[in-house]
Amino acid sequence: MSTISAKERMQIARQLMPEQEGLQRSGNFKEVNLGFSEQLAVLEAQRCLQCKDAKCIRGCPVQVNIPRFIQFITNGDLAGAAKSLASDNALPCISGRVCPQEEQCEGSCIRGAKGQPVAIGYLERFVADWALNQGSAAQEEAPAPTGKKVAVIGAGPAGLTAAGELAKKGHDVTIYEALHKPGGVLVYGIPEFRLPKKIVAAEVDRLTKAGVKIECNVVIGRTYTIPELQAQFDALFIANGAGLPVFMNVPGENFKGVYAANEYLTRVNLMEAYDAESANTPVLIGQRVAVVGGGNVAMDAVRTAKRLGAEKAMIVYRRTKEEMPARAEEIHHAAQEGVDFQLLVAPLEVVGDEKRWVTGLKCQRMELGEPDASGRRKPQPVAGSEFVLDCDVVVVAIGTKSNPLLTATCPELKLNKWGNIETDENGMTSLPGVFAGGDIVRGAATVILAMGDGKNAAQAIDRYLKTA
Amino acid sequence: MHTILAKKQLSPNVTRLDVLAPRIAEIKKPGQFVILRAREGDERIPLTIADADPTQGTIALVIQAVGKSTREIVAMEVCDAIRDISGPLGHPTELISSGRALCVGGGVGTAVVHPIAKALHAQGVQVTSVIGGRAKEWVIFEEELNRLGEVIVCTDDGSHGRKGFVTDAAKEVLEAGGIDVVYAVGPVPMMRAVANLTRPFGVHTIVSLNPVMVDGTGMCGGCRVDVGGETKFACVDGPEFDGHQVDFDLLADRLQTYREFEQRANACADGQCRIRR
Ligand SMILES: Cc1cc2nc3c(=O)[nH]c(=O)nc-3n(C[C@H](O)[C@H](O)[C@H](O)COP(=O)(O)OP(=O)(O)OC[C@H]3O[C@@H](n4cnc5c(N)ncnc54)[C@H](O)[C@@H]3O)c2cc1C
Numbered sequence: 001m002s003t004i005s006a007k008e009r010m011q012i013a014r015q016l017m018p019e020q021e022g023l024q025r026s027g028n029f030k031e032v033n034l035g036f037s038e039q040l041a042v043l044e045a046q047r048c049l050q051c052k053d054a055k056c057i058r059g060c061p062v063q064v065n066i067p068r069f070i071q072f073i074t075n076g077d078l079a080g081a082a083k084s085l086a087s088d089n090a091l092p093c094i095s096g097r098v099c100p101q102e103e104q105c106e107g108s109c110i111r112g113a114k115g116q117p118v119a120i121g122y123l124e125r126f127v128a129d130w131a132l133n134q135g136s137a138a139q140e141e142a143p144a145p146t147g148k149k150v151a152v153i154g155a156g157p158a159g160l161t162a163a164g165e166l167a168k169k170g171h172d173v174t175i176y177e178a179l180h181k182p183g184g185v186l187v188y189g190i191p192e193f194r195l196p197k198k199i200v201a202a203e204v205d206r207l208t209k210a211g212v213k214i215e216c217n218v219v220i221g222r223t224y225t226i227p228e229l230q231a232q233f234d235a236l237f238i239a240n241g242a243g244l245p246v247f248m249n250v251p252g253e254n255f256k257g258v259y260a261a262n263e264y265l266t267r268v269n270l271m272e273a274y275d276a277e278s279a280n281t282p283v284l285i286g287q288r289v290a291v292v293g294g295g296n297v298a299m300d301a302v303r304t305a306k307r308l309g310a311e312k313a314m315i316v317y318r319r320t321k322e323e324m325p326a327r328a329e330e331i332h333h334a335a336q337e338g339v340d341f342q343l344l345v346a347p348l349e350v351v352g353d354e355k356r357w358v359t360g361l362k363c364q365r366m367e368l369g370e371p372d373a374s375g376r377r378k379p380q381p382v383a384g385s386e387f388v389l390d391c392d393v394v395v396v397a398i399g400t401k402s403n404p405l406l407t408a409t410c411p412e413l414k415l416n417k418w419g420n421i422e423t424d425e426n427g428m429t430s431l432p433g434v435f436a437g438g439d440i441v442r443g444a445a446t447v448i449l450a451m452g453d454g455k456n457a458a459q460a461i462d463r464y465l466k467t468a
Numbered sequence: 469m470h471t472i473l474a475k476k477q478l479s480p481n482v483t484r485l486d487v488l489a490p491r492i493a494e495i496k497k498p499g500q501f502v503i504l505r506a507r508e509g510d511e512r513i514p515l516t517i518a519d520a521d522p523t524q525g526t527i528a529l530v531i532q533a534v535g536k537s538t539r540e541i542v543a544m545e546v547c548d549a550i551r552d553i554s555g556p557l558g559h560p561t562e563l564i565s566s567g568r569a570l571c572v573g574g575g576v577g578t579a580v581v582h583p584i585a586k587a588l589h590a591q592g593v594q595v596t597s598v599i600g601g602r603a604k605e606w607v608i609f610e611e612e613l614n615r616l617g618e619v620i621v622c623t624d625d626g627s628h629g630r631k632g633f634v635t636d637a638a639k640e641v642l643e644a645g646g647i648d649v650v651y652a653v654g655p656v657p658m659m660r661a662v663a664n665l666t667r668p669f670g671v672h673t674i675v676s677l678n679p680v681m682v683d684g685t686g687m688c689g690g691c692r693v694d695v696g697g698e699t700k701f702a703c704v705d706g707p708e709f710d711g712h713q714v715d716f717d718l719l720a721d722r723l724q725t726y727r728e729f730e731q732r733a734n735a736c737a738d739g740q741c742r743i744r745r
Pocket residue numbers: 098099100153154155156157158159176177178179182183184185186189190218219220221239240241242243265296297300327403405406437438439440444445446447448450685
């Protein structure tokens with residue numbers, strides 16, 4: 001046990017994350033946050049008050065026992081911290097990097113009431129990276145095979161987590177993934193500078209070592225149908241995400257130079273257009289890029305544009321920074337990197353030249369009106385405020401819907417009115433033995449919620465298989 | 469990995485590869501395509517499944533070398549292997565079950581029309597094919613289509629079959645009457661011309677669109693086309709659509725995205741490249 005007093009703890013200031021300098025990093029795709037050293041981590045860990053009734057835990061969607069793993073850090077027992085963390089969270093290297101901590105664990109931390117909350121996300125990342133660098137830590141003993149077969153559809157965070165948990169219980173797991181590489185949004189959407197590909201690759205590697213089979217290039221609904229899988233497997237987990245881009249439905253949206261964020265990011269990330277030397281997949285490099293939206297996807301797209309070489313990379317958002325749904329850190333990082341924020345601005349039309357190349361985005365200024373039912377102040381147009389924002393590439397990042405490709409080929413699956421799969425409290429769909437989780441159930445949500453669904457579904461599937 | 473079991477040059481720039489892909493060979497239907505990635509780091513390229521042999525477990529791809537990726541694919545040899553093949557993708561062709569069909573194929577599009585003609589023939593539909601190419605050596609699948617019904621060959625220079633465009637021959641077939649449906653696959657201008665031709669005849673016309681694609685699962689929106697004023701994703705809603713509803717101008721225009729950009733960038737005096745590939 002460390003011996004510092006509560007008063008001393010209160011006097012330690014929140015440790016800053018070492019990061020690549022803003023202007024330097026906006027020219028490369030390397031990770032922005034460099035990670036805590038052990039010394040910084042221990043200092044930060046000492047700020048935790050080890051609350052009996054730890055509010056932070058309740059703020060975490062998967063109820064990581066935060067004070068417990070932090071206590072191990074304070075004691076210098078990183079292996080203990082890693083073990084503690086791993087028992088609550090299957091992919092801490094990832095959640096530590098991408099969770100909206102300010103709304104979740106850190107948002108509930110008692111130290112945030114007066115001053116800065118404990119940097120739980122940074123600590124989580126520190127421990128998880130440390131464990132990853134130790135290589136295959138104590139190989140867990142292979143569980144006795146149960147002889148039950150489970151198919152997982154989609155290798156995003158929900159599918160990967162479920163597969164890992166199911167393999168731990170001795171089930172024979174096969175993941176079917178539509179793309180050529182597993183990872184879902186973690187590889188095609190979230191850029192290298194926020195979540196290095198090698199971290200996802202290491203997690204995938206760990207799963208295959210644990211006996212999980214991953215078959216890429218298999219599109220369920222086309223290559224195999226749900227009934228075909230039902231005939232071959234004892235249970236299914238559907239985690240195919242919410243990847244159907246929403247467009248603005250404004251004139252000019254099909255001009256050359258308008259991308260949905262999914263396409264833009266997929267070209268750069270999954271297809272590696274960020275690597276100019278070796279990439280075969282092209283992407284348009286705008287000199288002036290306008291990204292429409294205010295979420296994580298928009299921040300990723302605009303920071304990507306900057307890194308690809310845009311002189312001006314702009315966010316066009318119809319509310320103010322306060323209402324932006326993106327992680328606070330991403331907005332902050334984007335600003336540091338020189339991203340231009342066009343706030344209270346709504347697009348009306350994409351403007352193009354005679355050859356239908358984008359030349360601008362016609363916009364309208366907005367003002368915030370009275371709060372609506374949800375408490376958010378609704379933006380309203382300012383009459384006569386139209387103007388054209390010059391740009392040569394427009395990226396639309398205003399959300400995604402559920403992809404009907406799979407569900408359309410299995411009409412027995414009950415959907416809600418948005419096309420998301422309905423599940424009961426165990427994550428089971430209207431088809432017995434068929435479970436679902438992640439964005440296909442929740443609509444576009446978060447990585448940690450998807451992982452939580454994967455974990456819960458794995459437990460429910462295990463129970464189901466024992467009784468079935 | 470998908471081993472190439474056979475390779476054949478069909479015309480000066482069109483190559484047929486028979487590739488091991490047992491699952492796809494077993495279930496593919498006419499009109500469907502695959503997306504492949506020849507090697508690690510390569511582009512994802514959509515190609516129609518031109519034929520399949522479920523007993524051998526192979527699918528046939530008929531590839532026109534137009535750019536870097538397609539040139540690299542046709543440079544592969546027997547025993548080489550294609551890294552990734554995803555599919556079968558897209559909706560199968562809407563087939564009529566009786567009556568008469570006119571199948572129009574231009575260039576490599578003939579390879580796409582052939583499986584449709586084959587399936588129609590198997591259902592007892594009477595098939596007439598009109599196919600074309602620049603000159604004799606550019607005409608493909610003539611022999612295969614001959615087994616399914618009447619074939620009219622058109623070449624630009626008259627070196628084989630009739631001299632002229634496929635639309636001229638198609639017009640005569642339509643005027644003779646009795647055609648219930650037209651399937652047209654080829655370069656965008658050809659499909660547009662066929663759609664314009666059949667419109668006054670009121671004959672339902674199905675075309676197969678080839679916009680630029682990335683994932684092929686409806687995730688990226690890159691393959692968007694305008695059909696009847698509505699945005700559709702060709703990879704999941706198509707690739708075949710009612711030719712009378714398609715905005716061909718938009719399709720042709722969007723297909724220019726990377727080509728024009730490349731040319732512009734090359735012409736750029738300061739040499740600053742504005743496209744990455
Ligand atoms: C650019 C971007 C940035 C984001 N940033 C953050 C962030 O910082 N923090 C955060 O918490 N959340 C973030 N999110 C949201 C988060 O990534 C998602 O909520 C999460 O990935 C959902 O996980 P999932 O497993 O349900 O689905 P996905 O990650 O979407 O994975 C689904 C997988 O299923 C595959 N698939 C789809 N259809 C089929 C089929 N028919 N057959 C087989 N496979 C199929 C897909 O190819 C994909 O690999 C971001 C999202 C995007 C797009």
